Amino acid sequence: MIADASHDRGRFARPFDVCVVGSGPAGITLARRLAAAGATVALMEAGGLAFTPASQAIYEGETRGLDYFPLDMPRLRYFGGTSNHWAGWCRALDAIDFEAKPFNPLSGWPIAQIDLDPYRAEADAILDLPSATEAPDLALAQSGHTFHRIQFRWSPPTRFGPKYGEEIARSPRIHLVLNANLHALDLAPDGTAVTGARFRTLAPGDPGFAITARHYCLAAGGIENARLLLNFPTADGHAIGNRHDLVGRCFAEHPHFVLADLLLVDPPPGLDFYSPTAAFVAEHAVLNFGLRIEPARREPDPLASLARTPCDADFTLARRALEACAPRPMHRTPTPGTLRIAQEQAVNPASRVSLGDARDALGLRRAVLDWRLDDLDIHTMRTAAMAMATHLAEQNLGRARLRDWLLAEPARLPGLDADEVAGKHHMGTTRMAADPRHGVTDADARVHGLDNLHIAGSSLFSTSGHANPTYTIVQLALRLGDHLAARLAA
Numbered sequence: 001m002i003a004d005a006s007h008d009r010g011r012f013a014r015p016f017d018v019c020v021v022g023s024g025p026a027g028i029t030l031a032r033r034l035a036a037a038g039a040t041v042a043l044m045e046a047g048g049l050a051f052t053p054a055s056q057a058i059y060e061g062e063t064r065g066l067d068y069f070p071l072d073m074p075r076l077r078y079f080g081g082t083s084n085h086w087a088g089w090c091r092a093l094d095a096i097d098f099e100a101k102p103f104n105p106l107s108g109w110p111i112a113q114i115d116l117d118p119y120r121a122e123a124d125a126i127l128d129l130p131s132a133t134e135a136p137d138l139a140l141a142q143s144g145h146t147f148h149r150i151q152f153r154w155s156p157p158t159r160f161g162p163k164y165g166e167e168i169a170r171s172p173r174i175h176l177v178l179n180a181n182l183h184a185l186d187l188a189p190d191g192t193a194v195t196g197a198r199f200r201t202l203a204p205g206d207p208g209f210a211i212t213a214r215h216y217c218l219a220a221g222g223i224e225n226a227r228l229l230l231n232f233p234t235a236d237g238h239a240i241g242n243r244h245d246l247v248g249r250c251f252a253e254h255p256h257f258v259l260a261d262l263l264l265v266d267p268p269p270g271l272d273f274y275s276p277t278a279a280f281v282a283e284h285a286v287l288n289f290g291l292r293i294e295p296a297r298r299e300p301d302p303l304a305s306l307a308r309t310p311c312d313a314d315f316t317l318a319r320r321a322l323e324a325c326a327p328r329p330m331h332r333t334p335t336p337g338t339l340r341i342a343q344e345q346a347v348n349p350a351s352r353v354s355l356g357d358a359r360d361a362l363g364l365r366r367a368v369l370d371w372r373l374d375d376l377d378i379h380t381m382r383t384a385a386m387a388m389a390t391h392l393a394e395q396n397l398g399r400a401r402l403r404d405w406l407l408a409e410p411a412r413l414p415g416l417d418a419d420e421v422a423g424k425h426h427m428g429t430t431r432m433a434a435d436p437r438h439g440v441t442d443a444d445a446r447v448h449g450l451d452n453l454h455i456a457g458s459s460l461f462s463t464s465g466h467a468n469p470t471y472t473i474v475q476l477a478l479r480l481g482d483h484l485a486a487r488l489a490a
């Protein structure tokens, strides 16, 4: 059923099995899974059924560090959450994404790919993906074992509000409460359990109301899950879940940059995707990445004359790649393209969400995002670009010229005026780790030290991989639903 916190408060003045905060892909998936298992769920959504500037304004914040989008731009604050404008790219994380890498301190998940595999079929159905199996790798001629040629799948994209609104309205178990902004969590005197969640509307002077449940779950998005926890103090002076000063740290994006301009003999009709083999990752100590060969949207000026020259003699390959392969003539007139990376980000505690002094309409401190990349991120970009330049030359498929900013020492990352910069994916801020000194949540997505507070969404990601996050968010939410249902039954 659907209620509005502005006037229906009597309808949800009762204890629930689970209180889920946020109705994006994570919250709706979790609520549906729990309801299917017989649990009663209060699904609390800050916004209404449609966009309003007043709700969206709560997402305003400050950015420091690397150039990044204004914080109220890459997420949406109403029913269905950011799925109201996501693009639908889907891919599961690779098995190696879950493994600890010695060159990436703190990396590794407390779960493995096989723990999420059982949820693939259902995630496919939820996201309306075209086939029930992950699109397989494609054949690739190469001299070594450097790349997989990989595929993504595309959701229509599924808008969770329109798709699941009617089902939720009819559900006797899910109570969707709109215009309900979480602004406080009450803790038991010993601080080990949540006893109530407090909400209010944006109406000035609203005294608000509390929801009580056996379990609570934050599903408010990768920046907001951390901002909310940081805003909620505990008796011992820490924020909730922040005994080890980890909430908001290890913020990861998927850096998106054009690394090289290409001349392609046989340009792909659309996008071609490549990712490294596990052997390449280990040998070169790089993060996981996805490389996209894109036909040029417009002819880059420095390449214009080269593109009209059928011979590559004057076209400079990226330094070492040139030495590795004697230039051979290209057989056909090449056409221009670009090489873009979308990559995993190193686990970096200095890259973080914290709180600023400014306050939102609810009195909570606003988010400050300090997004940082480190040497491992740059090393990954350079290694990936060089490997692809070498591959193109070896196979005589084309030639690559690495962008000057990447070859500069230190690298000069482009800002938003020059490139996409990032995928608008917010990960890692309540990362999972078996050891509370390394992560905010455990392998069951439970906040360390609290018996009944869980997290859903990409803030759980221990490392980000290179795949877009929503597929994994849905898998994790299904898994959390099963876990909570089992705990409720016990």
Ligand SMILES: Cc1cc2nc3c(=O)[nH]c(=O)nc-3n(C[C@H](O)[C@H](O)[C@H](O)COP(=O)(O)OP(=O)(O)OC[C@H]3O[C@@H](n4cnc5c(N)ncnc54)[C@H](O)[C@@H]3O)c2cc1C
Pocket: 021, 022, 023, 024, 025, 026, 027, 044, 045, 046, 047, 073, 074, 075, 076, 077, 078, 079, 080, 081, 082, 083, 085, 086, 087, 088, 089, 090, 180, 181, 182, 183, 219, 220, 221, 222, 224, 228, 423, 424, 425, 456, 457, 458, 468, 469, 470, 471, 473
């Ligand atoms: C332009 C764009 C394109 C994208 N394209 C892709 C793509 O192609 N593939 C992909 O995998 N991902 C993509 N993403 C990312 C994707 O949208 C997110 O991964 C996904 O929406 C996250 O789901 P979520 O439920 O965790 O958070 P959200 O969808 O952000 O939902 C959070 C919910 O919590 C609510 N909320 C927030 N604060 C409170 C509060 N205090 N009280 C109550 N409720 C609250 C919000 O209103 C919202 O409904 C894209 C993102 C953007 C911006």
